[in-house]
Amino acid sequence: MTTLARLGRPSGDELGRAQATGAAGKGWVLWFGELRRLPRELKTKAKRGKHTNTHTYTQRVVRTIRANAVALSGIVYLFIAMRPMILKGHERPLTMVKFNREGDLLFTAAKDKVCNVFFSSTGERIGTYVGHNGSIWGMDINWDSTRLLTGSADATAKLWDAASGTCLQTWEYQAPIRAVAFGPDEQVMSVSQVKYKQEEVKVQVSRISEPNAVAGGASPMEITGFKENVVRILWYPTGEFFLAASEDGSVSKYDAETGSLIHRAQLHTEKIHDMQWGNMYAHFITASTDMTAKLVDVRSMEVLKVYKKETPVYSASISPLLPHVLLGGGQAADQVTTTSAARGGFEAILYHVAYQTELGRVRGHFGPINTLSFSPNGKQFASGAEEGYVRLHTFDPEYFNRAYE
Amino acid sequence: MEEDGRVGEEERESQREAFLRDAESSLLVVDNLPRVGLDKVDKLRGVLLKIFKEIGQLAPVVTSTSADGQAQTPGASDGGVFLPVDAATQQSKGFAIVRYKKPSHAEMALKATNGYQLDKNHQLVTCSLADVRRVQAVTDDFREPDEVARLKQAPATVVDTSAWLMDVRGREQFCIRHGDETEIYWQDSVLRAERDYARTHWTDSKVLWSPRGSYLTTFHAQGIALWGGSAWEKVVRFPHKNVKFALFSPNEKYVITSNALEVERDNPKDPQSIKVWEVATGRCLRGFLGEPAGKKMEWPVFTWNHEDSMFARMGPGVISVYGVETMSLLDKKSIKIPDVQRFTWSPTDNVMAYWTPENSDAPARVTLLELPSKRELRNNALFSVDGIVMNWHPQGDYLCCLVNRMTKSKKGRFPTLELFRMRPKGIPIETMEFKEGESITNFGWEPRGHRFAFMLSDGSPGGRWDVQIHTMQGNPAPGAAASVDMIKPVWTLEQKTISHLFWSPQGSILLLAGLTSTQNGSLEWVHVSDKEIISSGEHFQATDVKWDPSGRFVASSVPFQRSSLESGYMIWNCVGRELHSAGHDVFYEFLWRPTPPSVLVKSQLNEMKKNIKSFRDRYEKEDQELKESRRSGKAATRQREREEWQRILQQAAERFELEREMRMRARGGKFDYDATRIPQDGASLGFRRIETVIEHVVELREEVDMERGKLVNSDDDRD
Incomplete structure (x- = not known):
């Protein structure tokens, strides 16, 4: 069993709920059997960027990650990889x-x-x-x-x-x-x-x-x-x-x-x-x-x-x-x-x-x-x-x- | 004899009274006459005689029995008009006394001549003797009328509609509607949105903030109601059956409502379709007829000028401007403008812009008209015009006309921008031309600034737009007069998949948003001065984006009609950091509460700008303290809860221990609860496993990505 602590972007819904229930700040979320990945939006953007300019590509990725990290408003989402039966x-x-x-x-x-x-x-x-x-x-x-x-x-x-x-x-x-x-x-x-x-x-x-x-x-x-x-x-x-x-x-x-x-x-x-x-x-x-x-x-x-x-x-x-x-x-x-x-x-x-x-x-x-x-x-x-x-x-x-x- | 004498005396007395009564009611005092020298007194009297004789027969004012000393003044003897003359200055005293034979004539004359324009400088003020007596009776000492005193003692029942502006943290407010709920929240940059007030079924259809945020308007079948104050009391209501629309004047003095009643079903003597109300008193000032049946009412029918003094509506070939004081047409007639297409008021001046299309011999025109003087300030003739969209700068400094023009063959279209500078003398115009096939949307002036932005497409498919930003204050071209500003490009963001531009109300930050169904609600914050993309975000399915009036926050929202799954709103700060989001099953709309313009004068503003650092330090400290106190408050609450829980568990453990015997007895003494066995798999069933083939359910799932409706392989998308 591996444990992955990773930053990811929750959907607005999840974030809202996490905040609404006061999990913000201290909150964390368990995910079983799922590795969270970077949001799709980022991925597509990066692909698009490649065509034009590698520099903008990296910059964009960095910026988006930062934006996403900020979007979490202090919540560290902990994703636990665990296989359910x-x-x-x-x-x-x-x-x-x-x-x-x-x-x-x-x-x-x-x-x-x-x-x-x-x-x-x-x-x-x-x-x-x-x-x-x-x-x-x-x-x-x-x-x-x-x-x-x-x-x-x-x-x-x-x-x-x-x-x-x-x-x-x-x-x-x-x-x-x-x-x-x-x-x-x-x-x-x-x-x-x-x-x-x-x-x-x-x-x-x-x-x-x-x-x-x-x-x-x-x-x-x-x-x-x-x-x-x-x-x-x-x-x-x-x-x-x-x-x-x-x-x-x-x-x-x-x-x-x-x-x-x-x-x-x-x-x-x-x-x-x-x-x-x-x-x-x-x-x-x-x-x-x-x-x-x-x-x-x-x-x-x-x-x-x-x-x-x-x-x-x-x-x-x-x-x-x-x-x-x-x-x-x-x-x-x-x-x-x-x-x-x-x-x-x-x-x-x-x-x-x-x-x-x-x-x-x-x-x-x-x-x-x-x-x-x-x-x-x-x-x-x-x-x-x-x-x-x-x-x-x-x-x-x-x-x-x-x-x- | 004595008795007779007394009788005679009484008779005389009563006659005298009757005479005086008669005289009183048949006498008029005419004031505001020119003061003329002795030589002209007769001439003036002649003029006055002519005026007053028309109404009825006059009677001499000064009889021989009159004891008035001044009556003996030579030349002042009269034929019914008595002009007293000041012996000291040898001039008439500026007023006259007119006497009619019949009191009824005097009454008529009073009405007819009051306000009569004698000449350019003199307008007659006619009043009856009774009025004079009443005025004379007024003592010089001011005594407060009882009514006022009573009102002063009574507790103030007036709702303080500006109380919310005194919020210590300077927070913004917003209103949301979802389901049957209407809720008002405080938005703070540090704290979470906090509910101020909420009410179920507050409104029947929609809500509307007044332009300065004093009132929240709710719509009902019987009319509209205005709510305000810290307790959200009903301030005033305007009964208007089946009301559909409302429009406040910019300073909230008046509100126009309409129920879109067709002209045919309306009563021309007492129109019910459109009503103008005074907010402070709740009075209906006037009704107007709506549109004829078959023509949809295009709201707003009326628009206000910036200072609530005039409102106007467009009809076929006319613009009707009404004055608020008189509630009637300026100069009692509409302004005839054949074929007028559209007009807009300047947001800061009594200037109106309208445009007329080309007809056989005349070009299309954009005209600037000053009101109420109806003076034409400027007009701009344009050819091959297909349509014009006029766009005022929020501070009224500029006017942009986006002109859609036809090529010579009349087959192609190309846009031009006609930019009017309102402040320099002569209102200079500059033109920006674009290529055929290009199109412009989302033109927007930078509030409090001199820049503008628009989206330009070269017509190729794909929905990509270039965002162009230009300034009106470019450096003058070499050789041009030094003071002349020019339009100069600032920055172009190329090939953006967006649909809307939103300037921050403070200027300099531009928000690029893709709000159509295929653009997923992407948001990009752009700093125009630094030419930098600050951040980007996404609110999936968002259709509405709104800056708060202070430019500190942005709200994006998804109404339930767009997506019942995503329905809700999200609040971002001015640089694109997500602050707060909430989902509601049936979400309708999000509305920031408008704020009135700043009351600070320019010097105060400059002072503040100079000391911005000290302000910033102070506010940052405040925010920090608030955050810390919240954190420690939360920690304290948690500690308390934890301790309480520990106490509960402690009690439970004690009782559990006490009841051990009882439990044992209840189980027939067979079982000891506390005997701990660590069972092997199935040991409790008496199994002993020798060999097990474990069939793991290994998941290799393919997820259906619901949001995008595509099949995504789990491995593929990991970064």
Whole structure:
């Protein structure tokens, strides 16, 4: 892996954004897999100059470089040449990427009805979990990576043996399943059922040992009262409560024992798409169509930080290593064709967690990023997008050596 | 008897009052008469009698019962016109008293004769006795009317429209419109553009700055509104239904609006199409008819002279000049100029230039006309003329007429420049001729200077232009009179792919811009005095380039109609360094706020020029301090944020530690969170890899360069 620090001319758009987010002065931008070159304009000019006079040619080049350097207004753009791994295991838009606890495995779920598991170090696909008959919207991997839980639009949830890929158990529901989550003891799971025909949105907490949560004798705990679909469920590791993020923009905290609502915080004005834990479970981050991601204190449910983007945010992840937050998203899939890739905002954007300013961007996807996640060691991140690719990026040493002041 | 006597007394008293009342209303005082000697008093009275007798029957003023001592003056006895004579000087006192038999006649005469021109130097001032009494009643001591006192006490509600000029940093302002938003920003050379005010749906269609920047005009279905002051309050509004256009007079005293109503649908007695308003009072001064149906209104219909005293419009074969005082045509008639094509006012003098085309026997002419005297200052006869574009120097020193002329065969065209020097006596003209097939565009005078620049093409395809710069103050030719200046070429930049030239408002810097769709918005800053290209830049797809009024900044913008991707604006400094850029999805326009002309007199300016170094040092120090304070302020904010975050993490760690037991319990005691294992690949799944064939996805991508729509090989373009 080579690191190239180079001056180049960003487009006005990038420069504007870098300035707008305060990255100017200290700012730098990460480019993965791309060597930046001198602007084309310079190249053509130089060619033209050659015909007339070599002297003017050099002079012009020098002058243009100077102009470009000045145009940067003090921003040093650092381009890191790094090869991302493109994991092509799905044919349809990704819905979720998730590392296991150790970070050596990457599980991916997509609308093509399958889940995949990859080695995170090499990008090699280990296997595929085949069995669902609809888009897989949610999944969870247990503590020691032995069991995989998936929820699908075919109105079933399945428990898999992670190593062999055999389906151990299937639960049937009346409506498509959106979010699934293991409880901390892995004896219970919570499943969210979407609004479907007469069925209202509900979250069921049931015991995994029961063959079918609905038909089972001990009736599962059912939680209703959501205005819109619950898209993510996060259990607090002590098992006291869990969080449910709904498409109405609210996050609700429920008592795990009784199923009663402890707190509901209206965090966003539009749909929430993703919710992930921060370090030590003290806070979580939500991603929303309202073009923001919010870092929320789990105890008080108060918003600590807000990260703004120019396009909808579909996923946000907190680095376990550095004070960084990564946001992914882009223009809504149905509008993508109306704009160019450059304006779509399909980059993953890195923010400083405390300053809330943009630090850099990672390009590569050509559709909106639906889901992304830092690896547990903070040295990698994976992103899955609408176009069906998962990109697995490993950060360059430069990324860790920089002072983020 | 006593009673009778008293009755008689009362009767007499009432008769006297009636008489006096009558007399009062039938008496006129005629002032501003010539003072004449005793010998001519009768003659003057004769003249006056003749004037006043026409209106009604006169009655003698001085009766025998009159107690006025002066009445006995010989020769002053009257037939209804009494001319008092000063005994000391033996001259008439310069006024007369006229008495009519009927008060109604007196009233008529008052109207008819007031302002009557008696002779060259004397215009009658006629007033009734009541007026005289009223004037006499005025005491010599000035007492403030209650109204004024009240107004003085009332808080000042007048909006200070010049407050923005007192900005400590001397920043410029600009207005942008995008989406439904209208925003006003401060532009500073050190700081980022800072928003001053913004409002959604501020205007229905467009906005317009007044020429001195005091007001921002917004357009609505009901009329236009003027906004100003530091709080952007509504200063005044002018109700004009469906208003489409507005034009301020150069000093912002008046504004002309139009709704482009056709003549046919308008009311000739009360025209609604074009209205002239007084800005200070909000009054409509006059309405005008617009254009007939089928003819598109070419705005501005009216143009103002430089001092807001006259405005003019062109009609078929006439130029109609209106005076502001009277709101009517100068000398009550339009100036007849057969076949007049176009006219322009000088920006600094009451001079108008217009041109007329050739007709059968007369050549085409460019004429300079002084107003309101209508004196012709100069005219220039020209032959084989196809068209003329007149271009005034911003300080009114020169006038350039770009004449498009036909060759003898009338097939080819070639341009000439006719350059008028307005200041020397006789207004000398010089001509520059060009070859057949050549064409000139973008002629521009250097503001505050004596140079001009234009783009010249030899007609060959490719859209390359030579930029030629000439000065009006070239050295005199040997042998010529020493004081005569000549046109002299300064510099030519050859073969430029550009479409526009923009002089800095301060002169000496010229901006070359390629703004057509194929030129990609290339910008080149040229220092004319040093003959050097200072810098170049590019604002992709830019269509508009505007210097700020101080010449410190340049704004380039892309409206969304041109490119929805690039839509937005960019601000550069005067030497082409990019300062700031912003993109907006639906960007309409960028408008610098104009500034009024400097109030400094020449000596003050010279003083400043002399001490430029101390000013520069001071401002540089200020800028430096500002930068540093900003930097340290930012650093302090960051430090605070960092510390706060550290505190949050600290708390999180403490709680995490506290809950360790609980977590362990929740996991059924199986798992210890803190046991660190460094897994091998897949170790957590129980795999042990023996051999792996790694299939790297090696990227050898070909990128589609979206901006230029060409396929670029990644390796090819690296320098």
